[in-house]
Amino acid sequence: MTNAADFDRSVCPTPRQDHERVLLGHGSGGRLSADLVGRVFLPEFGNEVLSALEDAATLTIDPRGEATRDQANRIAFTTDSFVVKPLFFPGGDIGKLAVHGTVNDLAVSGAQPLYLSAAFILEEGFQIDPLRRIVRSMRQACAAAGVALVTGDTKVVDRGKGDQIFITTTGIGVHRVDRDLSIHNARPGDAVIVSGTIGDHGITIMSTREGIEFETALESDTAPLNGLVEAMLEACPTIRAMRDPTRGGVSSTLNELAVASHVGIVLDEASLPVKPAVHSACEMLGLDPLYVANEGKLIAVVPGDRAEPLVEVMRRHPLGRDAAVIGRVVSEHPAMVVLRNAIGGQRVVSLLAGEQLPRIC
Amino acid sequence: MCLGIPGKIVQTYREHDVLMGKVDFGGIFKLVCLSLTPEAEVGRYVVVHVGFALQVIDETEANKVFEFLQYMDDLGELDDGGPDEEMEIQP
Amino acid sequence: MRYQQEYRDPAAARKLQHAIAEITTRPWSIMEVCGGQTHTIVRYGIDELLPEKIQLVHGPGCPVCVTPLELIDKAIEIASRDDVIFCSFGDMLRVPGSHRDLFDVKAAGGDVRVVYSPLDALKIADQNPNRTVVFFAVGFETTAPANAMAVWQAKRRHIDNFAVLVSHVLVPPAMEAILSSPTNRVQGFLGAGHVCSVMGYEEYEPLAEKYHLPIVVTGFEPIDLLEGIYRCVRMLEQGRVGVDNQYARAVRRGGSPSARGLMDDVFQVSDRKWRGIGVIPRSGYRLREEYQRFDAEHRFSVEQLQVRESETCLSGMILQGTRKPSECPAFGRECTPEHPLGATMVSSEGACAAYYHHGRFREATAMES
Structure with missing residues (x-):
């Protein structure tokens, strides 16, 4: 049998250059999301504040233009929408996420979160009982985070035109004058710290998905980070930047940092805190924990010599028990995140291309 | 190609007359079809691909590479030129 | 995880690295057949x-x-x-068709679902008797018994609203196609471990004899790859021909009799076209006559579609191993994982995607120095 294939005539698929519709991947927090923001939103809305692409906008409330910088009233302002299936999951629910998500965006900008708004888009037919449970959970989350929900809105859409409930929260916090955190601030020699195990939330949600489901004792890590942030800033006022690695996971956050600060980041794979069950689920589904969402973790960039003392402080806080230095900022390969593994190989940790999908091969 | 993950069988049962099992992959549990590995028993490890156990892991074979590496360690230096046959680890 | 973590041990890797260096005296080209192995190689920097x-x-x-x-x-x-x-395995959703991919279908209102196992698709069929559930049954020999089981159960349990779109390919004919190509430069193979878990490696013995080369059935962890390479190089250096089995913890010579029996019951060998390569005789499976009613192609009599391939990238030559991804002019420029020009960039295990994800660092540092 001669099976020589004719390789000279081999051809390739036509490129899929542009999607004509919004794909789920546009909401994944990875490259497609960045494309959508860059191609559709920024050209219309772009301004000095928005284009910095921080988790929260920093605004100066100074109508008469009289305040000097050290007495200006600087506020942090942010908004976030929440869609999650299932609405109730181990460790939390959509209401908790909606409060924590916005509180955390304010907190990691270095601000003290104060006030939230909440807007609910409800689907006709959604039951009052789960709605009540969600609202109660939000009240508890607000109390625990020390914020007040001060304004809100409700809309109802036709049955089939929404998925039970979507929540948008907006938050305001105040900055202390002596703090200036920004993802543009990372410098070579800095250390990169994560506050705990990564991927817990995303894997917990994935374990409930039809067609993929598996049994696990994992819980979502959703939590308000403002207490931890306060303790960190108290101990180490020179923290340069903080971010909460939600959608798109640690990889997205670090890539954004590397691009914004025009630095390289080198991660040490062995130092990444990953729960065994998250590791196993990722192996089974062919996923990488660096791309999986977190809802109660933060990444901090600090001057290298401040890293270890700060990690000690973090470990004394309940939400920072597994804090660890996971990498360092370098001047080489700017805008690129590189992971070193124990065997000696190195690979680029790029932005998530689209949606994270389990693979077979 | 063909992601295959080792897991330990913790329970077996039949569903639609097909041998199934609950398999522990380091703290997460998944229901897996065992009909391709009828010899699989609770406590054994299997390699699982798309929800099917492909093979039962042979624990003796699994250790051979480490025995080989230990043997090389015992030789001290690789380049001290022991006869090649001694390094054979073929089945 | 047991039987995994120990095969990622850095000290063991270093020992094998030295052992390989010790026995290598001449240049050798070794092909790892399997995308999973490519993934491990690039992820752990084994090639370095x-x-x-x-x-x-x-x-x-x-x-x-x-x-x-x-x-x-x-x-x-x-x-x-x-x-x-x-229903489909996750990675098929991003593969571009002539005009669209399955994500676009989903965005336009199609009911496209990702499943982990073909049995999950069968379950969905059982729960939705008024709709036809079609499973995209792709894969090599490793996945064939799972897909066969889904069809076999559908028939036995009379789940008649279930169908499969079969695209099953076989490894040995592809290896032979590569070896008999006039431009072949492969001198030794690392055989695909999980394919052999199912099929065994008897089929490879005549291939090794005919083309006079070593084939080492190899696993997927870094230690497996390094040991497989070590064994392959040793055979090459000694001029030995034949099949060796590095992955003995999960591969027996005769494979899995239960799996092979089931596959034989449901599938029959047929010619298959490989994207980027062309038709290879007897290189795939299709459903046997008795299972024809579960064949989605049969059930939906899809018209002969006008397919449109571009000819700008080298994925054919890359799939065959005559070119490296970085030798393609489109690599990393027009062609990225978000906008793949070629099949090898689409899958996370395609050689180009693996290079793109894991290899950019090397290029970046090379440019600086």
Whole structure:
């Protein structure tokens, strides 16, 4: 049998250059999301504040233009929408996420979160009982985070035109004058710290998905980070930047940092805190924990010599028990995140291309 | 190609007359079809691909590479030129 | 995880690295057939641990990459139907058809679902008796028994609203196609471990004899790869021919009799077209006559579609191993994982995607120095 294939005539698929519709991947927090923001939103809305692409906008409330910088009233302002299936999951629910998500965006900008708004888009037919449970959970989350929900809105859409409930929260916090955190601030020699195990939330949600489901004792890590942030800033006022690695996971956050600060980041794979069950689920589904969402973790960039003392402080806080230095900022390969593994190989940790999908091969 | 993950069988049962099992992959549990590995028993490890156990892991074979590496360690230096046959680890 | 973590041990890796360096005296080209192995090699930088004389060539072992365009277009056509729930492994959704991919179908209202196992698709069929559930049954021999089981159960349990779109390919004919190509430069193979868990390795023995080369059945962890390379280089250096089995913890010579029996019951060998390569005789499976009513192509009589391939990238030559991804002019420029030009960039295990994700660092540092 001669099976020589004719390789000279081999051809390739036509490129899929542009999607004509919004794909789920546009909401994944990875490259497609960045494309959508860059191609559709920024050209219309772009301004000095928005284009910095921080988790929260920093605004100066100074109508008469009289305040000097050290007495200006600087506020942090942010908004976030929440869609999650299932609405109730181990460790939390959509209401908790909606409060924590916005509180955390304010907190990691270095601000003290104060006030939230909440807007609910409800689907006709959604039951009052789960709605009540969600609202109660939000009240508890607000109390625990020390914020007040001060304004809100409700809309109802036709049955089939929404998925039970979507929540948008907006938050305001105040900055202390002596703090200036920004993802543009990372410098070579800095250390990169994560506050705990990564991927817990995303894997917990994935374990409930039809067609993929598996049994696990994992819980979502959703939590308000403002207490931890306060303790960190108290101990180490020179923290340069903080971010909460939600959608798109640690990889997205670090890539954004590397691009914004025009630095390289080198991660040490062995130092990444990953729960065994998250590791196993990722192996089974062919996923990488660096791309999986977190809802109660933060990444901090600090001057290298401040890293270890700060990690000690973090470990004394309940939400920072597994804090660890996971990498360092370098001047080489700017805008690129590189992971070193124990065997000696190195690979680029790029932005998530689209949606994270389990693979077979 | 063909992601295959080792897991330990913790329970077996039949569903639609097909041998199934609950398999522990380091703290997460998944229901897996065992009909391709009828010899699989609770406590054994299997390699699982798309929800099917492909093979039962042979624990003796699994250790051979480490025995080989230990043997090389015992030789001290690789380049001290022991006869090649001694390094054979073929089945 | 036991039987995994110990095969990632850095100290063991270093020992094997030294052992390989010790026995290598001449240049050798070794092909790892399987995309999973390519993934491990690039992820752990195994190729960087090897002496310069040893070149690893990445083979066509990625079912997502080699599924032909016609079939992707058929999948897209079927998935667009209102009466169909289309189920697929996750990685097939991004593969571009002539005009669209399955994500686009989903965005346009198609019911496209990701499943982990073909039995999950069967369950969905059982729960949705008024709709036809079509499962995209792609894969190599490793996945064939799972897909066969789903069809076998559908028949036995009379789940008649279940169908499969089959794109099954076989490894040995592809290896032979590579070896008999006039441009072949592969001198030794690392055989695909999980394919052999199912099929065993008897089939490879005549191949090794005929083409006079070593084939080492190899696993997927870094230690497996390094040991497989060590054994292959040793055979090459000693001029030995034949089949060796590095992955003995999960591979027996005769494979899995239960799996092979089931596959034989449901499938029969047929010619298959490989994307980027062309038709290879007797290189795939199709459903046997008795199972024809579960064949989605039969059930939906999809029209002969106008397929449109571009000819700008080299994925054919890359799949065959005559070119490296970085030698393609489109690599990393027009062609990225978000906008793949070629099949090898589409799947996370395609050689180009693996290079792109894991290899950019090397290029970046090379440019600086």
